[in-house]
Amino acid sequence: MRADESVPLGRTAVRVTRLGLGLASLGGLFEPVSDDDARRTVDRAWDIGVRLFDTAPVYGYGRSESRAGAALRDRPRAEFALCTKVGRLVVPGGGDTQPIWADPPPGVGPRLDYSYAGVLRSVEESLVRLGLDRVDVVHVHDPDENFSVAVSAAYRALGDLRARGTIGAVSIGVNHAPVAARYLTEVADPGLDCLLLAGRYNLLDQSGLDDVLPVCAARGIAVMVAGVYQSGLLADPRGPHGYATVPPDLAGRVAAWHEVCHRFGVPPTAAAVQFPFGHPAVTCVVVGARSPNEVDETARMLAHPVPDGFWAAARAAGLLPAR
16 A cells, blocks of 8 residues: 555545654654654655644644644645644643653643633644644544543534634544544534544554444544554564553564564564554554654555465464454
């Protein structure tokens, strides 16, 4: 599959490429990234045809959005799709801090706010940081942090912004499949346009398969899949991946995947980035990068040939459910 293949985002007028660039790393996720490296990373994604970019106010406390805007605002606006998120305002003294950001701007931090007014303010402030007058997709970020307000006031605010043309599509961004399933059940009509599912439909975790993906497929809700490398565990089991210690059963599954991949001559990262497209609800994958080389590598893995029989062998080994 080509990184630059352009497809509709579900039933919306938004178009996205099969590969999207996640911009959390460019906000300083785990380690600092310079302005120049951030710009070169976005530029390289653009050069290879990537036209989907995903950021959020909380990524580096505004830094990711500012860098995204600097790299994209002078590009032809109709040629790319930009996603951001709501649910956290970046404010002086914000106390919902996260230690994962290496060098956030001093004096500010995130504050949870899923209220109607908070969402309108969040989008307005994102547009200022981005230097744009509209955003293509807005996700309600981590709605489980305040579910009742996120499913009501936040959704209603985004629906109004969608009606005004300030945003093109309403979505949620979740790390837990049950949260997504509950939101899909409780949200009012006309419902979500798309859904960003992080870490719950990949080689090691298919928990989104039962109650999320079938609903999305039936309703025409486009699914963006993130976290395909399971925080880097599939890319390099020895490197940092967010686990203090890797549970033995998980380590065993990683080793089993590496064995199947070795047998068929498929890099584990190629299997990981291509796997989500086996489900009809999945429109694209969003993968982070902090350098042009990482962008190139992901695009190569997306296009890497996977021999006939590979997925059947994975199912036979018990690594994937038969369905």
